[in-house]
Amino acid sequence: MIGAVHPSISSSASQAGTATRFWTSTFGFALMQNLVFYLSTKYQFLLAHNMDVTRPVFQEQWFAIFGKYYSQYLYNDALRLSSTTLKNKVAQQALLLADTEIFRGLFVFGMVILLAILCYRPLKKTILSLK
Numbered sequence: 072m073i074g075a076v077h078p079s080i081s082s083s084a085s086q087a088g089t090a091t092r093f094w095t096s097t098f099g100f101a102l103m104q105n106l107v108f109y110l111s112t113k114y115q116f117l118l119a120h121n122m123d124v125t126r127p128v129f130q131e132q133w134f135a136i137f138g139k140y141y142s143q144y145l146y147n148d149a150l151r152l153s154s155t156t157l158k159n160k161v162a163q164q165a166l167l168l169a170d171t172e173i174f175r176g177l178f179v180f181g182m183v184i185l186l187a188i189l190c191y192r193p194l195k196k197t198i199l200s201l202k
Contacts, residue, residue: 103173110169111162118161133157 122129136156140149 106173107166107169110172111165113165114168115162115165118165119158122157122161132160 124130124133133153137149137153140152140156143149144152
């Protein structure tokens with residue numbers, strides 16, 4: 072980029088490039104953090120909403136976790152520890168789903184950019200030949 076500008080403004084171009092890199096990485100990081108928070112909260116709500124005490128899978132998980140804690144702690148402590156453990160498992164699964172969705176979106180974005188880069192030069196030649 073700097074080699075393509077006039078020498079008198081190369082220092083300004085360098086500063087503009089550095090500022091652009093800084094601000095795009097800052098906005099990109101903030102965007103990813105907000106996406107992770109939003110999607111993990113969304114999936115955590117959906118996963119917790121689908122937990123039904125009448126389902127056999129939930130009952131198996133609950134009694135396995137509760138049995139482990141009830142053998143070592145009092146009943147109320149075992150309930151609290153079991154629910155905390157289950158909430159942590161749901162939060163981990165929600166984060167995994169959120170990350171999967173984000174990386175799928177980044178992959179699609181990358182493929183679109185790759186396609187644009189691959190098509191740029193032939194399109195540029197076609198457009199210039201039409202003039």
